[in-house]
Amino acid sequence: MKMKADNSVFDTNERPFNWRRAVALTLHELRVAGMLKGTTVVLIGSYAHGVPTARSDVDILVLVPRRYDRRKITAPRSVHMQCQETETFRERAEQGDDYAISALRFGRILYDPTKRWTSLRDECALSRWPDWREKMRYAARRVRFGDALLEAGDIDAAAEEYLLAATQIGRALLLRKHNYPLSRPQLGSQLKAADEGPLAESFETLMSKHLDSAQLRALSSRLHEMVLTSASS
Numbered sequence: 001m002k003m004k005a006d007n008s009v010f011d012t013n014e015r016p017f018n019w020r021r022a023v024a025l026t027l028h029e030l031r032v033a034g035m036l037k038g039t040t041v042v043l044i045g046s047y048a049h050g051v052p053t054a055r056s057d058v059d060i061l062v063l064v065p066r067r068y069d070r071r072k073i074t075a076p077r078s079v080h081m082q083c084q085e086t087e088t089f090r091e092r093a094e095q096g097d098d099y100a101i102s103a104l105r106f107g108r109i110l111y112d113p114t115k116r117w118t119s120l121r122d123e124c125a126l127s128r129w130p131d132w133r134e135k136m137r138y139a140a141r142r143v144r145f146g147d148a149l150l151e152a153g154d155i156d157a158a159a160e161e162y163l164l165a166a167t168q169i170g171r172a173l174l175l176r177k178h179n180y181p182l183s184r185p186q187l188g189s190q191l192k193a194a195d196e197g198p199l200a201e202s203f204e205t206l207m208s209k210h211l212d213s214a215q216l217r218a219l220s221s222r223l224h225e226m227v228l229t230s231a232s233s
Helices: 019-032 045-049 086-094 098-106 116-124 132-151 155-176 184-193 197-208 213-232
Strands: 040-044 058-064 079-085 108-111
Touching: 019 040, 019 058, 019 079, 019 108, 040 045, 040 098, 040 116, 045 058, 045 184, 058 086, 079 086, 086 098, 086 116, 098 116, 132 155, 132 213, 155 184, 155 197, 155 213, 184 197, 197 213
Parallel strands: 058 079
Antiparallel strands: 040 058, 040 108
């Protein structure tokens, strides 16, 4: 898959963000921590899809053979590193967990000397379709949390919760239609193509604009309605 050029994302100082260097620093940190032996490292998320935006972190999944000491690892700036025991990840994939299956389907190997990732992908990637209802239940919790934050006056945090909820609702609706959701930057286009225009509009509004409390309340009502509608369908 073709990746974006290094200057596709900028840091707060408007300098080109070199995601490849961020990956190299992450591998260095894992090596220094003595965690590379038997470990699989995979690029996931928008960088793996080749569609990062200015809001994108470099998402890296690290599968370790056994329990590890979280205090050993310091992820470089702009890197979101998820460490997980390999067997736990395998169980999630076998149970139809959306995160695990998406990683297996679309992840790009960064370090895998034992070929464990290829084996996991062959075993689990198509084993079970994720449960869209579980994503709706999660979305409902995020909307309620966003409502509480908005009531407390934390508008920015509320907006983030509503964006997370809209993302999960979108993924749920696509999964229900048997369309596998891609990364967040691609979600709006996928929703439009799947005739989910109202949600696509709400999602893109949350992605692109700084909203005031009245606008967020209106979006909250829409998200609540979408969750309730899905529950009765």
